[in-house]
Amino acid sequence: xxxxxxxxxxxxxxxxxxxxxxxxxxxxxxxxxxxxxxxxxxxxxxxxxxxxxxxxxxxxxxxxxxxxxxxxxxxxxxxxxxxxxxxxxxxxxxxxxxxxxxxxxxxxxxxxxxxxxxxxxxxxxxxxxxxxxxxxxxxxxxxxxxxxxxxxxxxxxxxxxxxxxxxxxxxxxxxxxxxxxxxxxxxxxxxxxxxxxxxxxxxxxxxxxxxxxxxxxxxxxxxxxxxxxxxxxxxxxxxxxxxx
Numbered sequence: 001x002x003x004x005x006x007x008x009x010x011x012x013x014x015x016x017x018x019x020x021x022x023x024x025x026x027x028x029x030x031x032x033x034x035x036x037x038x039x040x041x042x043x044x045x046x047x048x049x050x051x052x053x054x055x056x057x058x059x060x061x062x063x064x065x066x067x068x069x070x071x072x073x074x075x076x077x078x079x080x081x082x083x084x085x086x087x088x089x090x091x092x093x094x095x096x097x098x099x100x101x102x103x104x105x106x107x108x109x110x111x112x113x114x115x116x117x118x119x120x121x122x123x124x125x126x127x128x129x130x131x132x133x134x135x136x137x138x139x140x141x142x143x144x145x146x147x148x149x150x151x152x153x154x155x156x157x158x159x160x161x162x163x164x165x166x167x168x169x170x171x172x173x174x175x176x177x178x179x180x181x182x183x184x185x186x187x188x189x190x191x192x193x194x195x196x197x198x199x200x201x202x203x204x205x206x207x208x209x210x211x212x213x214x215x216x217x218x219x220x221x222x223x224x225x226x227x228x229x230x231x232x233x234x235x236x237x238x239x240x241x242x243x244x
């Protein structure tokens with residue numbers, strides 16, 4: 001059996017797929033790619049340009065959610081991402097989808113609009129190819145300049161921050177009464193929550209592309225807000241207990 005995860009090393013959706021492999025206790029190999037010409041390899045492999053992509057003995061699966069669901073079907077004897085109870089299973093899938101559309105979609109916008117401290121900024125840049133780092137740096141600087149001057153830009157970034165904060169508040173409330181987000185056992189919803197906040201704070205994981213980023217807050221105004229301290233402490237514990 002050969003499992004190969006193709007990822008953008010800085011991608012939170014790639015980390016979500018990788019965490020599913022970890023959680024299920026599977027042996028796998030990671031191959032890093034960079035946006036640009038390197039994506040030609042991804043297109044040849046999967047027929048589309050987005051990552052993550054999983055290879056499993058000739059089967060190719062794209063999209064972090066589809067990868068998780070595929071692993072659940074292909075490896076039934078391993079730890080389950082989904083509860084056996086149908087209602088609880090539907091709740092997990094609904095929350096996982098909600099987190100994709102909120103944290104997954106909006107957290108990177110906050111990353112782009114943030115100017116982190118110099119050490120974090122340089123560590124993030126070293127995690128990318130030089131051309132990509134130059135594009136991201138220019139885009140980030142442009143967004144920060146435009147925010148106070150262009151109402152449409154300010155509105156979009158303010159909305160992204162509102163969505164992220166509302167989602168983190170919701171997750172924090174869930175954790176006040178439960179060890180995990182849905183019921184008493186970890187699930188696909190937990191995997192989504194702990195990985196999709198990577199643009200806000202990198203996890204302490206040996207798979208972080210640059211060790212200097214492990215555990216570091218990038219969007220400190222959100223990741224270090226005391227209102228979400230319970231969530232981020234739980235996230236760190238989840239990595240220690242269930243992931244690498």
